[in-house]
Amino acid sequence: MSATETQPLPPAVIELIGVKKRFGRQLVLRGVDLTVREGQTLVIVGASGQGKSVIIKHMLGLVRPDRGTVRVFGRDLGALRRGELNDIRRDFGVLFQNAALFDSMTVYDNVALPLRERTAQNESEIRANVMEKLVMMDMEKAVDKFPAQLSGGMRKRVGLARAVVLNPKIVFFDEPTTGLDVNKSNEIYRLFYRSQQQLGYTAVIVSHDVPKIFKLADEVALLEEGVIQGCLPPGEFQLSKQPLIKAFVVETMGHLYSSDEEESGFYAQAES
Amino acid sequence: MLALLEKLGYETLWLLETTGRMGLFLVRALVSIFGKSFKLFPVVRQIHFIGARSVFVILFTGAFTGMVLGLQGYYTLRKFGSEGFLGSAVALSLVRELGPVLTALMVIGRAGSAMCAEVGIMRNSEQIDALECMAIDPYRYLVVPKLLAGIIVLPLLTAIFDVIGVFGGYLIGVGLFGVNEGAYFEGMYASVVWADVEMGLVKSLVFGLLLVWICTCKGFFLHLEQSGGFGAEGVSRTTTDAVVLSSVSVLVWDYLISAIML
Numbered sequence: 421m422s423a424t425e426t427q428p429l430p431p432a433v434i435e436l437i438g439v440k441k442r443f444g445r446q447l448v449l450r451g452v453d454l455t456v457r458e459g460q461t462l463v464i465v466g467a468s469g470q471g472k473s474v475i476i477k478h479m480l481g482l483v484r485p486d487r488g489t490v491r492v493f494g495r496d497l498g499a500l501r502r503g504e505l506n507d508i509r510r511d512f513g514v515l516f517q518n519a520a521l522f523d524s525m526t527v528y529d530n531v532a533l534p535l536r537e538r539t540a541q542n543e544s545e546i547r548a549n550v551m552e553k554l555v556m557m558d559m560e561k562a563v564d565k566f567p568a569q570l571s572g573g574m575r576k577r578v579g580l581a582r583a584v585v586l587n588p589k590i591v592f593f594d595e596p597t598t599g600l601d602v603n604k605s606n607e608i609y610r611l612f613y614r615s616q617q618q619l620g621y622t623a624v625i626v627s628h629d630v631p632k633i634f635k636l637a638d639e640v641a642l643l644e645e646g647v648i649q650g651c652l653p654p655g656e657f658q659l660s661k662q663p664l665i666k667a668f669v670v671e672t673m674g675h676l677y678s679s680d681e682e683e684s685g686f687y688a689q690a691e692s
Numbered sequence: 693m694l695a696l697l698e699k700l701g702y703e704t705l706w707l708l709e710t711t712g713r714m715g716l717f718l719v720r721a722l723v724s725i726f727g728k729s730f731k732l733f734p735v736v737r738q739i740h741f742i743g744a745r746s747v748f749v750i751l752f753t754g755a756f757t758g759m760v761l762g763l764q765g766y767y768t769l770r771k772f773g774s775e776g777f778l779g780s781a782v783a784l785s786l787v788r789e790l791g792p793v794l795t796a797l798m799v800i801g802r803a804g805s806a807m808c809a810e811v812g813i814m815r816n817s818e819q820i821d822a823l824e825c826m827a828i829d830p831y832r833y834l835v836v837p838k839l840l841a842g843i844i845v846l847p848l849l850t851a852i853f854d855v856i857g858v859f860g861g862y863l864i865g866v867g868l869f870g871v872n873e874g875a876y877f878e879g880m881y882a883s884v885v886w887a888d889v890e891m892g893l894v895k896s897l898v899f900g901l902l903l904v905w906i907c908t909c910k911g912f913f914l915h916l917e918q919s920g921g922f923g924a925e926g927v928s929r930t931t932t933d934a935v936v937l938s939s940v941s942v943l944v945w946d947y948l949i950s951a952i953m954l
Binding site for chain 1: 813814820822826827828829
């Protein structure tokens with residue numbers, strides 16, 4: 421709270437306003453309002469099956485809202501032509517849930533593909549760029565391997581290298597650590613942190629790796645019942661009185677962290 | 693009764709939706725051909741895959757089709773004492789009908805199924821979404837090279853099929869049954885006119901477009917399949933559907949083109 425009061429908020433790069441989306445008979449999003457600010461890391465949490473990934477797909481323009489607006493860099497995605505949408509996507513990087521590497525290409529070609537298709541760089545510039553990103557992700561030894569020859573964690577790292585290869589302004593992470601053990605997910609977080617420090621991108625992360633993900637977040641948003649229940653800095657999020665947020669925090673982190681009162685109550689109990 | 697009507701309506705809507713989707717897919721793919729930043733290399737690679745690697749199969753089927761035409765044609769024509777027409781009979785049936793149709797069917801079996809499975813797996817594992825997020829148009833990147841290769845390759849393969857078939861018929865008619873060699877080729881020369889070749893050409897062009905269109909489109913929209921296009925089973929089922937649908941379409945269009953051009 422103190423940080424936001426003293427400094428002016430960075431400008432919004434993505435805004436979702438009243439986004440509603442129905443798949444078949446299921447109303448997944450019932451009016452989502454969410455703002456992503458420049459240079460910050462927004463983490464979207466919530467139980468699985470609540471439509472967290474659907475929010476990311478809206479931001480990417482892969483899915484169009486039934487109602488409401490998605491604004492990226494101040495432009496309404498719904499009103500853009502395909503070419504304009506592609507221009508905006510130039511500034512996007514995406515790490516998919518299962519990395520979505522092209523399985524018939526080597527690691528090198530996977531990372532080089534955006535450069536080959538989207539820039540006019542020659543092969544030696546591409547090589548320099550690809551190797552820089554692979555070194556950043558500690559994957560320079562695996563250049564000639566195919567995705568099927570890599571472990572899950574390594575595939576995510578290659579996916580991350582590919583996501584940042586065009587030096588995007590915003591990078592999206594869909595469940596970056598799901599299915600990885602503790603060491604591997606720590607490794608992903610470390611690489612995320614390092615690459616964000618170096619490249620300075622805005623990040624949107626969908627995750628349920630609570631509480632670890634809180635350390636990386638500038639803001640945490642809880643999606644439940646198709647609505648964002650609150651978007652707060654991690655500290656305030658953990659202490660929030662909002663019943664659903666509180667329930668989520670209690671469920672995922674236990675009583676100890678949920679509020680000051682309970683914490684003191686816990687110690688009082690222990691003393692007596 | 694009501695349930696029946698409901699089902700009928702549902703099926704009709706689904707059919708319309710699928711037809712529209714496939715139509716739009718073709719339009720977008722065709723428009724993408726003329727988009728900027730056209731790359732030749734992927735097209736050459738697809739020509740290699742659809743075309744060059746099908747040559748052996750085409751040689752084989754062409755030769756045996758010609759041979760069986762020679763065999764059947766000889767026994768039928770002998771009844772009327774007109775073995776001399778064997779050459780024209782073999783050539784006309786090959787150039788106008790069997791060449792384009794059988795080539796298309798062989799290519800569907802060899803390359804069409806593979807294209808559908810490839811694109812379908814890419815859809816299933818979010819690779820097409822990934823392309824789109826990288827602002828790489830999946831139509832241009834995935835579909836256009838295949839489409840162009842199909843249109844270029846099918847007439848060529850058909851031509852190979854025809855020529856080999858003619859010599860297959862020659863082998864049986866002239867070599868085995870002793871039909872006059874001059875009569876075989878002279879009859880062919882006299883009876884096959886440009887209109888016949890043109891019909892074969894038009895057919896092979898249309899079939900090339902048709903089979904790549906149906907096979908890639910089925911794979912591309914795998915996730916929208918009515919029966920649920922998920923996982924390995926979804927890919928296999930959709931590939932089967934694509935092969936059946938494209939084979940049937942080839943035969944239907946074969947009839948339509950014949951009816952229009954004759």
